[in-house]
């Protein structure tokens with residue numbers, strides 16, 4: 164028997180229409196060097212129509228790739244809607260990639276147009292002669308540098324068209340957006356999101372069991388729109404009526420604190436390294452006022468317990484941990500304590516990666532592919548599937564990343580009977596000492612609880628007796644001191660005795676990836692080349 168339900172395609176044009184019709188007066192705020200610029204959802208919707216009309220006149224056709232090389236700002240939002248809604252594919256370029264990687268992904272995706280913020284023109288100019296598929300470059304903001312040759316001015320381009328572009332009826336499974344993985348090993352791989360996957364992912368982000376964005380929220384969007392669609396927040400915002408604050412290049416603790424004080428977001432999304440910096444500044448700044456925040460969402464890397472405690476104890480703010488990947492759109496799991504959890508165990512839940520959001524399934528498997536019990540103890544690799552989880556990569560075969568229709572995440576950990584996932588490591592970061600796993604994530608979390616420690620990253624190094632042992636790379640807080648002996652003593656009450664590291668390096672800062680996570684590859688290379696001085700305790 165057939166159902167009698169309608170079968171309208173799930174398209175991004177439906178998201179922008181909803182935002183325009185229902186939340187027309189809600190705003191997007193863009194922080195600029197001159198002050199804060201504002202636009203309503205209605206204005207953004209109309210400008211997206213003008214952009215689509217202009218791109219059509221330029222010759223952009225269905226399926227063509229239109230790339231952005233931009234900060235989080237209003238114009239980027241306009242491209243987020245115009246490009247997929249007209250049937251082309253938005254390719255968000257990571258502005259922090261090395262030039263060779265940037266040229267690689269532009270060529271691999273065969274981008275035909277790039278929209279670039281004027282402040283990023285010099286970075287794009289470095290590879291202009293290596294990207295032959297790019298026929299047009301549109302510059303947002305004043306630029307008379309001439310570095311890119313002939314370009315089109317974004318505002319002139321838009322103002323030549325009027326609003327009213329009719330969004331076409333597309334196949335909901337057609338490509339809408341693409342994003343390449345941050346490429347910590349080998350060449351980045353492209354993930355292609357569909358209209359349907361984006362629509363469903365946006366809907367999932369509005370549920371209160373996930374990050375629960377709603378019409379009562381104003382969200383400070385720190386996670387970059389150039390990587391995994393800023394966790395989908397631009398689209399969710401139009402679905403939920405959530406106002407957005409776009410920080411552009413002002414991503415350090417000081418300006419973020421100022422934005423929070425002046426623009427009063429209720430929620431904010433960022434990676435733990437940013438939140439660590441915000442805490443550092445807020446703790447020493449009497450004018451810091453974080454009282455508008457109902458919570459912050461931290462994800463993309465493990466969130467240390469000490470950070471969750473500091474936000475709660477000093478500022479009364481809940482940290483919601485999110486787990487996901489480029490391949491998972493990214494929202495896959497969110498950690499919110501179950502109802503009725505006593506207050507003394509709330510943080511035990513918040514330090515976990517969380518439970519999968521409705522629509523996504525996860526399991527833990529052993530090396531031989533068997534599915535492991537959900538007992539909170541047995542450790543294996545997480546595998547995941549669902550309508551916004553990728554089933555392949557763009558233009559490359561990677562059979563090793565999939566298993567019976569599930570995506571192999573490369574994340575190692577366990578899952579308990581309530582579905583809470585605990586991640587102990589990435590498979591390439593695990594430390595196997597005498598055949599047993601030591602969790603670098605747990606060691607880092609424990610070390611960062613020491614008052615003198617600002618950041619800590621732990622890598623595996625070869626060991627004659629144990630095959631591998633941990634090497635702790637520690638960044639001390641300015642003016643603070645702590646010896647390796649003292650830190651090891653501190654760890655002795657927090658982790659198993661056989662985990663206690665012998666090797667300690669004190670470094671200026673932990674190298675970061677293009678999306679602000681600890682870059683352990685750089686630390687490992689430093690160690691391999693004898694460029695990471697360390698001491699060894701008895």
Ligand code: AMP
Nearest residue numbers: 345462463464465485486487488489586
């Ligand atoms: P990316 O594709 O660059 O967004 O990176 C995805 C990877 O980030 C995942 O496979 C995890 O290793 C890591 N990650 C993301 N969120 C978390 C989290 N909450 N806890 C631990 N690791 C995380």
